[in-house]
Structure formats: structure tokens, C-alpha cells
Amino acid sequence: MDAAYDAILFDNDGVLTTPTDREVLIDAMHDAFAAVGVVDPPSEHVRTVMGPSVDSLREVADAHDVDPHELWTAREHAAVAAQLEEIEGGRKRLYDDVGAVANLDGVATAIVSNNQHETIGNIVSHFDLDWLDTWYGREPTVKGIDRKKPTPYYLELALEELDVEDALFVGDSWVDVEAADAAGVDAAFLRRDHVEGVGLPREPTTEIESLEEIPRLL
Numbered sequence: 001m002d003a004a005y006d007a008i009l010f011d012n013d014g015v016l017t018t019p020t021d022r023e024v025l026i027d028a029m030h031d032a033f034a035a036v037g038v039v040d041p042p043s044e045h046v047r048t049v050m051g052p053s054v055d056s057l058r059e060v061a062d063a064h065d066v067d068p069h070e071l072w073t074a075r076e077h078a079a080v081a082a083q084l085e086e087i088e089g090g091r092k093r094l095y096d097d098v099g100a101v102a103n104l105d106g107v108a109t110a111i112v113s114n115n116q117h118e119t120i121g122n123i124v125s126h127f128d129l130d131w132l133d134t135w136y137g138r139e140p141t142v143k144g145i146d147r148k149k150p151t152p153y154y155l156e157l158a159l160e161e162l163d164v165e166d167a168l169f170v171g172d173s174w175v176d177v178e179a180a181d182a183a184g185v186d187a188a189f190l191r192r193d194h195v196e197g198v199g200l201p202r203e204p205t206t207e208i209e210s211l212e213e214i215p216r217l218l
């Protein structure tokens with residue numbers, strides 16, 4: 001493990017903020033189908049649209065004779081709106097230990113999330129995360145699907161923008177560990193309660209239980 005990190009990058013959901021309630025997202029998927037004129041979509045299609053590949057999105061869109069881009073735009077719009085309600089209603093909240101990584105001396109900081117870029121913007125603004133140097137969520141187009149972690153696309157963009165080399169990426173999912181490896185940076189797996197006992201296909205550089213452990217890694 002490199003002790004001289006010049007940047008710490010964070011996943012958002014499950015790391016900085018609590019994950020969005022699954023039921024809320026399922027309701028948002030129904031809103032998205034309704035917005036493109038599909039009433040009562042099969043639950044299998046609702047589940048697919050929660051986290052599709054480009055191919056499975058096309059299949060679902062074809063089954064309902066709607067344009068996949070239109071369905072995806074509606075899906076992202078509904079997810080942004082539903083999550084903003086959760087943030088403003090205090091149900092999607094900042095973890096108590098985030099204070100330990102706000103205003104770290106001498107290191108650049110960023111968010112790299114699979115959530116929508118607009119949702120990350122809402123989070124940065126609502127919780128006043130103005131100590132971050134930059135933040136990336138996925139773009140609201142079908143292209144954004146392929147650019148999600150474990151693909152290192154946005155992580156590499158962030159590293160390039162920050163102009164850093166020795167970075168640590170902090171995440172709570174195997175996709176974070178894979179993306180860090182693909183981008184050639186260290187990974188810290190944050191094992192919060194919601195990922196207790198979850199296994200990883202690849203060993204992270206380090207495993208931590210709280211963001212309070214980050215300053216000692218610097």
C-alpha cells in the first residue's frame with residue numbers, strides 16, 4: 001500500500017450517503033414506464049430497467065415498442081426526481097463519519113459514482129460538500145450505461161482532471177474494487193453494515209470499517 005496518496009476518490013452510495021431505498025427506485029421505474037406510455041410493465045422488465053445492459057434495455061424497450069433512448073431518459077429523469085425527494089426528505093442522508101474526510105490537508109478529493117451526475121450534483125449541493133475538488137456521476141444517456149463501474153471510464157476522467165497519480169478509491173462494492181484496479185489505483189473497501197459478509201472477487205488494497213480510518217492512510 002502506498003502511504004503517499006495525493007488523492008482520495010469516493011464512491012457515493014453506501015460511502016458518503018446512505019443507499020437509496022430499493023422500493024423508491026422501483027416506484028421510479030414504474031413512473032418511467034408510465035412516462036413513455038407503458039402501464040403495468042411486468043416486474044421482470046421493471047427489475048431489468050433498474051440496472052440494465054444496453055442490450056437488455058433494448059429488449060425491454062422493443063417488447064413495449066418504445067424507443068430505448070426515450071425509455072432510458074424517462075428512467076433517469078424519474079430516478080433523479082425520486083432520489084431528490086429522498087435527499088430533501090432526510091431519508092437519503094450523509095453518514096456521520098463523512099466529517100473525517102472533509103477538508104483533508106494536501107490531498108485532492110472527488111466522487112466517482114454510478115448514480116446520475118445530476119443526483120450527485122443534488123447531493124453535493126444539499127449536503128454542502130464544497131470541499132470536493134470534482135465529482136462525476138454517469139451521464140443520462142444510453143452511453144452512460146456502458147461507462148458505469150466496473151468500467152474505469154469516469155474514474156480515469158477524474159484522475160486526469162485532478163492530475164494525480166497515487167490515488168486511493170474508496171467504495172462499498174466489488175465494482176469499485178474492479179474499477180480501481182482497471183484504473184491502476186489502490187482500492188479501500190468500506191465494509192459498512194449493509195455489506196457485512198459480502199465477498200469480493202478481487203482483494204482490495206485495504207479494508208476499512210469507517211471513513212475515520214482514512215486520515216491514518218495518508
Ligand SMILES: [Mg+2]
Pocket residue numbers: 011012013014015171172173
Ligand atoms: Mg456504492
